[in-house]
Amino acid sequence: MLYVYSCCPVFAAPYRNPAPSPPIHADILTASAKEAAGMLEDARLLLARMSASQELARxxxxxxxxxxxxxxKRLIKQTGIKNDFDVTFxxxxxxxxLFREQSRFIIALRWSA
Structure with a gap:
């Protein structure tokens, strides 16, 4: 009978229990969603003003x-949005x-082909 032995010993890795998940707090998600809903109104206002006025876009x-x-920033602020915002181009x-304490709403628009 022929026995084949590995040149290196093989050891099984010990089983590790995954880390427990933190407790669920839906109130934080709910508050963030309410903030985002308020920012959505500002986003709609900004997009409506930009799409209605070629002069503003120019x-x-x-x-x-x-x-x-x-x-x-001044031109965007003049559209009437109430939330804090940051602009990059x-x-x-x-x-x-658009951002608040618990949420952020991002609008990305193209202007070149």
């Missing part, structure tokens, strides 16, 4: 092309982030 594009971030488009 002014935002002109300010962005000249890298005038303050002017872009590049040659391809613009990204407006």
């Amino acid at each position: 002014r935002i594009l002109t300010a962005a092309q000249s890298s005038d971030a303050a002017a872009v 590049n040659p391809d488009g613009i990204r407006v982030s």
Whole structure:
């Protein structure tokens, strides 16, 4: 009879129990969803104003092309949004982030082909 032995001993890895999940608190998710719903109204307002006014869109594009971030923020603020926001832009488009304490709503729009 022929017995084949491995040159290296093989040991089974010990079984590890996964870490317990933290307790579930749905109230945090609910509060975040309520905040996001309020930001959704601002997002709708901003998009409605930008889609209705080519003059506003042209002014935002002109300010962005000249890298005038303050002017872009001022023009967006003039649309009537109430939430805090941040704006970033590049040659391809613009990204407006509406934010509150527990949530963030991001709008990304293209302006080049």
